[in-house]
Amino acid sequence: MKASIRKVIIGFNRKESDRLIQELGTAGILQIDRWDTAGIEAPAPVYSDLENTIASMLGSIEAAVAELTPDAARPSVPGAGAEGEPVIFSRDIEADRAAVETIRREMDELHELRQKYAAEQDELRERLSDARRIAALVGDPGHLKKMTLCQHAFGTLLKEINSPAGGIEDGFYLRQAGRFVLGICPAGKKDGLVALLRGYGFEEKEELLDSTAVSPRRLDEWKAHVELTKKDLDMKEEDLRGRMKDMISTLDSLHETYTRLGSAIEAKKGFLRTADTEFISGWIDFDDRAAIVAALTRVCGTRFFLHIFSEEEMRGLRVPGPVRLRNRWFFRAFEMIVKNAGIPESKELDPTPVATIAYLLMFGVMFGDVGQGLVLSATGLIMKAIARRKKLRGFFRDAGTILIAGGLSAALFGVLYGSVFSNEHLIPPLWFHPMEHIMDLFFAAIMMGASFISIGLLMNIFNLYKSGDYFETIFGIHGILGFIVYTGSLFLAVRYATAGTPPAALELLFILGLPICLFLFRNIPGHLFPGRKKLFPHGVFEYAVESIVELIEMFSGFLGNSISFIRAGAFALSHAGLSIAVYTLAGIVSPTLSAASLSIIVIGNIFIILLEGLVCGIQSMRLEYYEFFSKFFRGNGVEFTPFSFKRKQAVAKGVA
Numbered sequence: 001m002k003a004s005i006r007k008v009i010i011g012f013n014r015k016e017s018d019r020l021i022q023e024l025g026t027a028g029i030l031q032i033d034r035w036d037t038a039g040i041e042a043p044a045p046v047y048s049d050l051e052n053t054i055a056s057m058l059g060s061i062e063a064a065v066a067e068l069t070p071d072a073a074r075p076s077v078p079g080a081g082a083e084g085e086p087v088i089f090s091r092d093i094e095a096d097r098a099a100v101e102t103i104r105r106e107m108d109e110l111h112e113l114r115q116k117y118a119a120e121q122d123e124l125r126e127r128l129s130d131a132r133r134i135a136a137l138v139g140d141p142g143h144l145k146k147m148t149l150c151q152h153a154f155g156t157l158l159k160e161i162n163s164p165a166g167g168i169e170d171g172f173y174l175r176q177a178g179r180f181v182l183g184i185c186p187a188g189k190k191d192g193l194v195a196l197l198r199g200y201g202f203e204e205k206e207e208l209l210d211s212t213a214v215s216p217r218r219l220d221e222w223k224a225h226v227e228l229t230k231k232d233l234d235m236k237e238e239d240l241r242g243r244m245k246d247m248i249s250t251l252d253s254l255h256e257t258y259t260r261l262g263s264a265i266e267a268k269k270g271f272l273r274t275a276d277t278e279f280i281s282g283w284i285d286f287d288d289r290a291a292i293v294a295a296l297t298r299v300c301g302t303r304f305f306l307h308i309f310s311e312e313e314m315r316g317l318r319v320p321g322p323v324r325l326r327n328r329w330f331f332r333a334f335e336m337i338v339k340n341a342g343i344p345e346s347k348e349l350d351p352t353p354v355a356t357i358a359y360l361l362m363f364g365v366m367f368g369d370v371g372q373g374l375v376l377s378a379t380g381l382i383m384k385a386i387a388r389r390k391k392l393r394g395f396f397r398d399a400g401t402i403l404i405a406g407g408l409s410a411a412l413f414g415v416l417y418g419s420v421f422s423n424e425h426l427i428p429p430l431w432f433h434p435m436e437h438i439m440d441l442f443f444a445a446i447m448m449g450a451s452f453i454s455i456g457l458l459m460n461i462f463n464l465y466k467s468g469d470y471f472e473t474i475f476g477i478h479g480i481l482g483f484i485v486y487t488g489s490l491f492l493a494v495r496y497a498t499a500g501t502p503p504a505a506l507e508l509l510f511i512l513g514l515p516i517c518l519f520l521f522r523n524i525p526g527h528l529f530p531g532r533k534k535l536f537p538h539g540v541f542e543y544a545v546e547s548i549v550e551l552i553e554m555f556s557g558f559l560g561n562s563i564s565f566i567r568a569g570a571f572a573l574s575h576a577g578l579s580i581a582v583y584t585l586a587g588i589v590s591p592t593l594s595a596a597s598l599s600i601i602v603i604g605n606i607f608i609i610l611l612e613g614l615v616c617g618i619q620s621m622r623l624e625y626y627e628f629f630s631k632f633f634r635g636n637g638v639e640f641t642p643f644s645f646k647r648k649q650a651v652a653k654g655v656a
Helices: 014-027 048-068 093-138 141-146 190-198 216-268 286-300 311-315 335-341 352-366 370-389 395-417 438-466 470-475 480-499 505-520 540-564 566-589 595-631 645-655
Strands: 005-013 030-033 150-156 172-177 180-186 277-285 304-308
Touching: 005 014, 005 286, 005 311, 014 030, 014 216, 014 277, 014 286, 048 093, 048 216, 093 172, 093 180, 093 216, 150 190, 172 190, 180 190, 277 286, 286 304, 335 352, 335 395, 335 595, 352 395, 352 438, 352 566, 352 595, 370 395, 370 595, 438 470, 438 480, 438 540, 438 566, 438 595, 470 480, 480 505, 480 540, 505 540, 540 566, 540 595, 566 595
Parallel strands: none
Antiparallel strands: 005 277, 005 304, 030 277, 150 180, 172 180
């Protein structure tokens, strides 16, 4: 069923505009429309400067959050935009901007400090590594200074020396450790040694051979310095994490406030203004009429105008109103199946209850098994429990309900089929085993589909009548004539298939002949309907061809739609076939029940639940949309979306 959505006009003093939009955004009960101001001379509200400021603020806030937590999801922290805040239009924007800039400045300082400590730590580690290389290369530097017959050259190289002579190059002895090199040469030959080394990018670093630079004591001091630097850095990072929570809390609060402010500005742009008064055009759920009066009274006292359209006035509107589906708790979960196909128009029937029953019946027929169905229901219960504990709404909660209901439907048909965890010998079937009565199963599936198609045609007739399209109501393919042709043909075919009674000539005349003739010549009586001015708008020939093609389409469409439901029986056979395969494989492994055969049965059932559960769910939805919904559902409606800060906050938290 659908809620009664009514058009509403509200008038109030311009001085109360800011407070009223705050109240309406908090209440979340009014969908605001924009006035058609063509030909109306009224002062237009100008918010471009404020909108630019809001966009700039939100950009700065989101940039700050992105820099604070580049790779992590920020926590959700309730902030200054919480319900009950007086008026969001009274914000001190400059003060808020200064607060954001202060946070960004402090954040930059902390980020620079972290980089500084990281760089210092890397430098100390490099120096420690160099000292170890020098110590390994030189040993005691004092020995080098005591040499009299030889000289040395010490420094760094840009590339490695690959000497095939084991360290002897052009009569010089060379040793290399990383980027450091030590060369030994006879006295007086140092210039030649240095010239050789310069070919490898040599730079002399004699000062590094100071004994204090590479002594064990000096090495220990550097190690200790590295450890102290690490501890200091850890403390700074811990301090940063603590400050980040406060920063994010402030930024989240400001983001929420300015998101609300932006949505309020967008809503106010739809107001109609005069010198002293503003008017709102919108929609409300008729059940919320007391709430809208209370909200207006809290802000305006008795100084407001409110007109809620009556049902008669609603029928006279040129533009259809938005739609809010309102079903009982069980059917509410299945609304998402309907919404996936679209929103029913305001004058359309809500198909949710019928769609729910159709989906569950089709799923049960395909996936009939007591044990596997109860497993699906248990999974649905777990999903709903998790959704309740984690305060998840929407998909997880509704999907849990659908799993519970689908599992119970499968369990019910499992009783009818006599199947428990793919075993068809534990309980006797109340109906039949699918594999033993294939034609009966197909016949039942087609009859189920024909019932849904017939219901869909009746719903379409009602929708056409409610929308005022009386010609299509009577003469349309999915109108009264189409319904008579389909149900009449179905009756004759079923009677012949079950009782062997062929249709009589008089039956064919009244059930098929007369409706077909009326359909072919429908423009003649249809000319009397309002809005149909010409008898043959595009000529007699085109009308004749069009009518014959539509007649063929009617019969082929109805036949194809009906036969398509055989797939429900086919998937029931597929499910039964997989079950037989599982137990056959278990019997091959071990004729008696053993650990190996039991493992195969368990794994096989899990496989069937996952695979067939998914496939049967998809096929049930496919039959629902293409064979059932196609008979009556247009889905061109607009969902009722009241102006609400809660909705905007949820969107903001998903973006920032």
